[in-house]
Amino acid sequence: MKRVFRAASLLQVAHARNILTAAGIESELRNQYLAGALGDLPMLETWPQLWVEDALESAALRALEEAGRAPSGAPWTCGQCGEQLEPQFTTCWRCGAAFQSA
Numbered sequence: 001m002k003r004v005f006r007a008a009s010l011l012q013v014a015h016a017r018n019i020l021t022a023a024g025i026e027s028e029l030r031n032q033y034l035a036g037a038l039g040d041l042p043m044l045e046t047w048p049q050l051w052v053e054d055a056l057e058s059a060a061l062r063a064l065e066e067a068g069r070a071p072s073g074a075p076w077t078c079g080q081c082g083e084q085l086e087p088q089f090t091t092c093w094r095c096g097a098a099f100q101s102a
Contacts, residue, residue, distance in 0.1 A: 001028065002057040005064060013048040014062055020050065023063040027052050073075040 005016045011034065020027045027050045034046045052060045073087035082096040090099045 001051045002052050002054055003049050004057060004060040006031075006044070006047045008047050010048045013050055014069075019052055019063055019067045020052070020060055023059070023065060025052060025060050027060065039085050 007013050017027050030049045032048055037050035038046045076085055078092040078097050081095040083094045084093050
């Protein structure tokens with residue numbers, strides 16, 4: 001097993017686990033309840049961690065890296081209401097219309 005992610009916040013680790021699950025990569029969450037040992041154990045060792053099988057390490061790291069990248073593309077204008085939207089949005093927040101490429 002290889003550790004592919006750790007963070008001080010369980011919320012961040014849960015999000016990373018969701019990314020891996022969406023990519024079809026099984027992971028194991030460790031240290032979920034270890035925060036109470038902080039002070040007796042080194043700080044980083046008490047943080048929640050994600051572990052994967054050795055063979056899945058590179059795929060897991062790649063999936064986490066891709067999820068962390070800023071979306072590419074240009075801002076777009078909603079064809080229904082004219083709202084200006086950033087490229088990461090695929091649906092207009094104002095009217096709910098889906099993005100349609102030109």
